[in-house]
Amino acid sequence: MQSKKLGWLLLSPTLFILGLFGIFPFIYVLWVSFHEWNPFAANPEKLFNWAANYRKLVFDAQFLASLGVTLAFVFFAVVSEVVIGYILAQAFMKDFPGKAFFRTIHTLPLIMAPIIVGSIWKLMTTPSIGIIPHLLKNFGIDLNIGQSAIAAFCITVIMDIWHWTPLVTLSLIAALVSLPADPFEQAQIDGANKRQIFWHITLPMIRPALIATVFIRLMDAMRTVDEVLMLTGGGPGSATRYVGVHIYKEVFPKTNYGYGSAISVIVLYLTIVICWLLYTSLIAPRNKRG
Amino acid sequence: MKRSNPWLAVALWTLISFLTLFPIYWLFVISVKPAVDLFSTPDVLLTSIDWQNYIKVMNDSTLRGYMMNSLIISTGNAVLVTTLGFLACYALTRFDLAGKESVFFWTITNRMAPPAVFLLPLYLLLTQVYVIGDFKLADTHLGMILVYCTFNLPFAIWTLRPTLDGIPKELDEAAFVDGASAWQVISVVIFPLARPGLAVTLILTWVFAWNEYLLAATLTNFNARTLTTGLSEYVTTTGTEWGIMAAISVFTLIPALIVFGMVQKHIVAGLTFGAVKG
Amino acid sequence: MSDDKEAAKPGFLPIETNWFDRLFISVVIWVALSLFWLRFIEPLGLSVWIAAAISVALGAHIIRKG
Secondary structure (H helix, E strand, O other): OOOHHHHHHHHHHHHHHHHHHHHHHHHHHHHHOOEEOOOOOOOOOOEEOOOHHHHHHOOOHHHHHHHHHHHHHHHHHHHHHHHHHHHHHHHHOOOOOOHHHHHHHHHHHHHOOHHHHHHHHHHHHOOOOOHHHHHHHOOOOOOOOOOOHHHHHHHHHHHHHHHHHHHHHHHHHHHHHOOOOHHHHHHHHOOOOHHHHHHHHHHHHHHHHHHHHHHHHHHHHHOOOHHHHHHOOOOOOOOOOOHHHHHHHHHHHHOOHHHHHHHHHHHHHHHHHHHHHHHHHHHHHHHHHO | OOOOOOHHHHHHHHHHHHHHHHHHHHHHHHHOOOHHHOOOOOOOOOOOOOOHHHHHHHHOHHHHHHHHHHHHHHHHHHHHHHHHHHHHHHHHHHOOOOOHHHHHHHHHHHHHOOHHHHHHHHHHHHHHHOEEOOEEOOOOHHHHHHHHHHHHHHHHHHHHHHHHHOOOHHHHHHHHHOOOOHHHHHHHHHHHHHHHHHHHHHHHHHHHHHHOOHHHHHHOOOOOOOHHHHHHHOEOOOOEOHHHHHHHHHHHHHHHHHHHHHOHHHHHHHHOOOOOOO | OOOOOOOOEOOOOOOOEOHHHHHHHHHHHHHHHHHHHHHHHHHHOOOHHHHHHHHHHHHHHHHHHO
16 A cells, blocks of 8 residues: 555564574574584684584484483473363363462463573472472482482473463463353253263364464473573483583584584474474464464 | 362362462572571471572672663663564555565564574674674674564564554554655554553563573673573582572562563463464 | 465475475475485495485475475
8 A cells, every 4th residue: 555665664674683683693504514613623714514514413322312302301391281281271260269369370480581490490409408309308209300310301391391381271271261152061961971072072172272382382392491401401411401401512612613503403403394394284274264 | 161169179279379389489488598507407487587698699799780781681672672573563564565474474483493593603693793893792782682683573573463453554544645654654643552562562572581591691701691691600510609599580580570460461462472362 | 374475276285385385395305305314324325415316306396296
């Protein structure tokens, strides 16, 4: 309706900044990933070395292990969050006093900085000052996240559940509230049991919200860095060295920029592919239909 | 929907609220414990309150500087992304631009990318490529404000678009017919109507910038170091000053809590990134 | 993410795609095949360029017929 020039003019600062700090870094990292480049080594020049960085990467046991623990972490965290979140959302559907109050409290972790969440859980679980190891000692369990790999992994998962279950709960509450009552009444008249109602009515109807929530949680869980860096620093050993932590710990101290770029490119590749697959297979078809 | 006994639900939600609040309570407990009591047997109840850690944090000029940096960077960034997001959304909703849906999608993708991936390229660009004479973007307030745009600007566009879609286009058409310039339409007609949406966006982007750690830890040394990075400086290999760390955490938490109280109702829609209604 | 303006035509791919989506799919396949090749097939003595050639051929086919 008006001149398109004005439209592009209004968009241009946004595109300029995102280009400079979003797109260009990506192109740059792609370019560097095909070079041997260590500015603090004897030869600080960039040397083009074809796919040597990637050749090294696919055989890098530490990187592959880090991918593995990331996937395990994402799986356990997201599944628990969805199950707990759904149970809480269902419980919220009943009338009981203080609903708004409970929901407000439940929302609190969402606005907390990941690094604060990490520091809180560090204060809770460090053997000398933490309350959790102290209480567990009464049951004869010795919790030391600095030594036990499995304990450290579990605590990071629990921390993620504590931090992000509210997001799942709140989205599912929103979805459940907006459901029409008719199908449920009809099903009860027809004599359907609870399990049948869940699988055949509730689940299909909240599917869109459920998928969108899982999608967001999946992306966010894959990029978890701050809280884990604070809580365990990736240790003990490499038990909680998730890919983000791996990049942070590997690239900067070793200043091997070419190889670090290759790691970054592959992590971004995996994220985009997973993201795109979910988007096209689950969300886009729904938008097209209506 | 179900008329069964609500007490089970109340019990469940009470338990969950307790589990949610306890870690935050524990943070407070540690922050007001005198250093000598710290390593005695942990006690669930608060026996005495000692504000020493808070006084130490407030008297520490380095930390005061970090807090100032955090304020400058998050405020600057929130204002910038809200303004740019507002203009971009106006363009996206009012103009028939070729390929604008692709522009929109790829803008959003910027936020989904793991920040860790951008650490190295941004570090290299800010220290070696985006350099004008002696001026480097690394470790400056301006640099951090611009870098935070990568995740906050897509968010602002995402949350502002429905707001601007909701403002009838007839309004600006009428104003154009009356001979108003584009700038007048945006500032006099659209801006007042979009104000509630802009306020929520401003506040949420402010919180995200305030909470950010990874990029700040990598891209700043001293001049633009933020409060969240100050926090991690108290964790060292030789020992951690737990009380101070807890006190800084509380200081970092308070602004977010205030903001939370202000926009509580909108916060969920904002945090779920609008996708749920998609 | 397909634009209304760009022609989305049905091809052998299970979803509706425009040329940009198909280019994207081709690149994704290229990267995946190359990484797989570097890990498992190159040690047997076949150069990674063979993977590149296969990917380009496959990509051309996807972009034209997808």
